[in-house]
Amino acid sequence: MSFVTEESDMTLDCSLISNMEDSLEDPDVSNQSISDKALEMSEIPATPNLQTFHFDPEMFDREDESTEEAKREIKNVFSFLDRKNLKTTYSALMKELDIPSNYDNINSVQGINSITDTVLSTFEAQADKYSSRYSNLCQFINRSLETHRFELSRFLYPIFVHFYIYLIQEGNIQAAKSFFKQHYLSLDDFYRDDLRHLLSISQVEHLETSQYTLNFQREKFSIRISSQTEQLLMRYLHSETANPILNTLSNNVSIDLYDGPPRNVHDVSKHTGALMGETAPSVNRSKVLYGVPTDQNFLEFLEQEANEAEKKKKHKLLQNLSPHKKNKQVSIPNSPQPTRIPVPIKQEREIQSKEPLFRAWLQQAHLSATELPCICFYSFLNCYENVISISINPPGSLICVGFSDSKIRIWALTPLKLRSLKAPDLLADLPQTNEDCTFDQIIDESSTKEVQVLLGHTGPVFSTCFSPDSSLLISASEDGTVRLWSLHTFTQLVCYRGHVFPVWSVEFSPLGFYFASSSHDTTLRIWSTDQILPVRVLAGHYSDVDVCKFHPNGNYIASGSSDRTVRLWDVLDGKCVRIFTGHKGTVHTLAFSTDGKCLASAGRDNRVLVWDIPSGGMMVELKGHAGCVYSLAFSRDDNILASGGMDNCVKLWDMRLILNSSDSDRASYKFVIKSFYTKSSAINMLSFNFSNVLIAAGIYTN
């Protein structure tokens, strides 16, 4: 199956890659080797992987020039003072620099030279104050007992950044660079992007224009250590007088103490990595109503089906229904009141239109580690660098693509093409009441098209999302607007302006009516379609919010950010109820399990993390991808988690095993079931449709 658009030679190609036995994979070997490497790395925290963490030596090259220049400058000052005979200024200067000196020895060229050297060395000594303190701290940490070492090593990163900032603030750029060069290897590998950014800051003015350093200056970096470790550190710090480390700790670091023995390397590294440090577990203690109430309409539908089956004596069908009835009838614990968030009352037509979905639910394929899903992969040809976002509607009948030239294209994936409404004058002739007029009557059969192009944005379209009933589409763009489109007329309905900065992600609430957007301005906003202003603003992230995802019950929303945290927000009052730290790179994608208990997140650090929402802790860390992970999806029965990304690979993980194993066992299990490789298409989008077929899409690159 392949479609060709009118204007370009872009094609959408669909091929089935399920059970592709000839794929290159050998999950056992790859998984093993990667986890081994990870173990090696994590055991030596103070010496990260040098291969990936390397700065070009030329970056530090101009050091010598600037020394010469500084020397010349100082020399000029003293020659000037000498020429004009400014004794008082001279002594004031010397006093400020703390150099004991009398005026007489400046009177010759040698005198000026020697005084210049003294002053220069004083400056260097001041810069050295930081450098030596930092090396001492490193030594202290390396020499301390192994039980404390990993917790103590968490202090290195904030102190390193603050010392660099101090040196820049003092105008001692050269010392800052040499400090950086000397000590950057003491930091963890995953900070390299931050460090690269830090190195690009070389003027006091830069500090005010960098969000990164502003965050460090204004906010506190949080570190969680055991009280024993804290005592050890404080004893060390107080043994040295006027320690700038102590100053930094009291001003810019918040320490979260806990009783008990210090954590081991695994536990420490599990939660570190976020831009502003690890969250205290106390933050994640508030109650979250994570349950997903059963759809009342579905229950009614089941009842109806059962009655009909009984009438027609179809015992087989009845048997099919009974497990569903048993599962669905029980009231779900911890689920919010249906009226907690105001939702419009469903109209009859909406309920009727859901019937095919309910039928698909009944026929849903059962998945497990031995019964793998079919995967249907759509690859986009001849559009490398143009396609930015791909999204699909829940039943998997429409696919929507956002392009960098600000166009949005929608393809129909079923034989039922894209049809629009009849013209207004034709609609006027139709009967007015609901009973007499079916949906097919208002559709213009002659308008069928395979692809529709939506024009309106003035910048690359970063994200699109279908409404749950697939009648509306929402899109977000670099131009800072969020636009609502009708899929009946294929025209634009509303333009929501609120974010001034690029909007990275939009998502419709599963309840319909509400949608959320996340932006470069570090906020998420929740909108209702009938208001041009947001109904909620969710602020708290330290950096861009790259992705947002509604909880299946519509009462919560999760967000993933460039500050390497995942947060869960309550839509009702806009409060942040969970902060998950542990990612070592930007979070690109999020997925909730259908029962609303687990949240999976993944991103640039090539790992998939699964979080337990009730307890607020990390459930498991899934390693195995060799590139950024762009997409995640839970199967409809929550037995399988699919992930895909830059490494051209779809991996299936055994969620049943993850949920049934205890914390201590998880480290030893291998959760990956199988990997499916594409030839040369990165996986951009994954979604399970209602019958549990995994639909994937990606862009072919050659």
Added chain:
Amino acid sequence: MSSNSHEPRDMSVMRSILKEMGVTDYEPAVLHQLMEFTYKYITGVLEDAKVYSEHASKDEIDLRDVKLALEMRLNHCYTLPPPREFLLEIARDKNSTPMPLINERFGIRLPPDRFCLTATNLQLVKKDRPAQKELPNKEIKIPQSMPTLDTITQSAVINEPTHSFAPFESTQNMSMKALKRKHDEDYDEF
């Protein structure tokens, strides 16, 4: 990517800037894009500076003009997102109001019409009236009660066929009168 000896100096400067920032692997088009950007940026700044220097009735652009031009530019581009405290404050304000109640309505729930893009794209096209063309020739015959242009348009909108609505045309000269709806049609509570 070996550097070419015929390469313009700016290009090699750009190359070394990228190198300094730790970018080593990029497509050749990146350099061109960056050159384009710097050219556009610098000419933009200098043009602004020229306006400021003219305003100050100076003959030549000086450093202060350029600095002012840069500062003015910084105000609306290369800006950082608002500070976190400010955003938290806004969020607190916004989130303290309860979720808005939902009106009972049918169809798609959209904002009031004036905020939507659903209105027909109309333009009022004025056809030349033969009578108007003849007017200058028959100067003497102009009656005292000759309608002004305003009244002509108004009456035309109501009943005369000399004006017609041409849908889906450029919106530049759009007659706002024809598009504007009365506010009391809206049922919003902003």
